[in-house]
Amino acid sequence: MNDLSCMVSNFFEKANLQEFAQSALQPLLDDRLNSRGIRAEILRIDRLHPQISGNKWLKLKYNLLEAAQQGKRRLLTFGGAYSNHLYATAAAGKLLGFETIGIVRGERVEPLNSTLQFAQEAGMQLHFVSRSDYRQKHSPAFIEHLHRLFGDFFLVPEGGSNVYAVPGCMELLGEWSAAYDYILLPCGTGGTLAGLALAAAAHQKLIGVSVLKGGDFLFEEVKKLQVAYAGYHTQNFEIWTGYAHRGYAKTTAALLAFMEDWRRLYPSVPIEHVYSAKMLYAFFVEVEQGYFAPGSRVLLVHTGGLREKD
Numbered sequence: 177m178n179d180l181s182c183m184v185s186n187f188f189e190k191a192n193l194q195e196f197a198q199s200a201l202q203p204l205l206d207d208r209l210n211s212r213g214i215r216a217e218i219l220r221i222d223r224l225h226p227q228i229s230g231n232k233w234l235k236l237k238y239n240l241l242e243a244a245q246q247g248k249r250r251l252l253t254f255g256g257a258y259s260n261h262l263y264a265t266a267a268a269g270k271l272l273g274f275e276t277i278g279i280v281r282g283e284r285v286e287p288l289n290s291t292l293q294f295a296q297e298a299g300m301q302l303h304f305v306s307r308s309d310y311r312q313k314h315s316p317a318f319i320e321h322l323h324r325l326f327g328d329f330f331l332v333p334e335g336g337s338n339v340y341a342v343p344g345c346m347e348l349l350g351e352w353s354a355a356y357d358y359i360l361l362p363c364g365t366g367g368t369l370a371g372l373a374l375a376a377a378a379h380q381k382l383i384g385v386s387v388l389k390g391g392d393f394l395f396e397e398v399k400k401l402q403v404a405y406a407g408y409h410t411q412n413f414e415i416w417t418g419y420a421h422r423g424y425a426k427t428t429a430a431l432l433a434f435m436e437d438w439r440r441l442y443p444s445v446p447i448e449h450v451y452s453a454k455m456l457y458a459f460f461v462e463v464e465q466g467y468f469a470p471g472s473r474v475l476l477v478h479t480g481g482l483r484e485k486d
């Protein structure tokens with residue numbers, strides 16, 4: 177092990193994830209659940225780290241270890257202007273001593289929004305590309321072009337979702353989570369769901385709530401990531417595609433009303449409209465419609481995403 181990989185491994189081992197998870201459970205006491213005999217708890221992984229929030233911590237762990245082991249001190253990754261992943265990668269780079277480069281979708285807009293401002297202040301070099309160039313992010317020619325611009329780097333894909341994202345997410349579940357029948361989480365690229373579904377107990381069902389319009393592709397994406405990591409895919413998960421509320425980062429009047437109610441009922445559980453609100457909204461609609469049998473125990477994963485937005 178080189179110095180950098182020691183440092184990365186110490187950083188990520190410090191939090192004993194299983195212990196953390198047990199301390200981060202918050203029961204949801206709600207008449208809409210009690211009357212149907214459903215018990216639900218929120219898993220607050222948004223509290224895992226103040227800057228490397230929630231599932232981004234899980235997905236970065238083995239990416240950064242791999243980079244360090246390959247002797248790469250420069251990370252290059254991709255995201256939109258409000259990307260939690262860019263934010264988390266910039267923070268992790270600063271904490272652990274990686275140079276970071278963020279390829280940002282769209283034109284540079286001054287002043288930078290708070291996400292990009294934070295990333296830049298954490299030392300991330302921001303490189304803005306047109307939306308059509310951004311769509312080339314997987315093409316070898318475009319990556320070659322980025323190597324000509326930035327030299328050697330370890331590439332972390334958008335959202336941090338690749339084969340190295342999977343084991344970090346798997347480590348979240350364990351004995352402590354065996355009592356749940358259902359595990360719900362919001363889904364953007366499917367990386368987190370891929371790992372949780374691989375680690376789930378045999379009787380458990382995973383549900384990924386797509387926060388993007390046209391989320392059907394996520395089903396294949398999750399399977400692809402599972403196969404890449406484990407050599408097989410699981411059949412214990414579903415993707416709910418009807419709760420995107422007009423699309424990524426968009427809202428509807430119904431979602432905003434739900435969030436207003438939520439803030440009144442659960443002021444101690446902050447949510448935002450991109451991820452957690454869409455997952456919780458979907459949960460309560462499906463409870464209402466009888467998806468969950470009486471006696472069901474449900475784990476709602478609060479994947480993070482909270483910080484100041486402009």
Ligand SMILES: *Cc1c(COP(=O)(O)O)cnc(C)c1O
Pocket residue numbers: 230231232260261335337362363364365366367368369451452479480481482
């Ligand atoms: C990035 C992100 C997600 C999406 O996770 P995927 O692994 O890409 O599906 C969910 N919730 C929050 C808060 C996120 O920041």
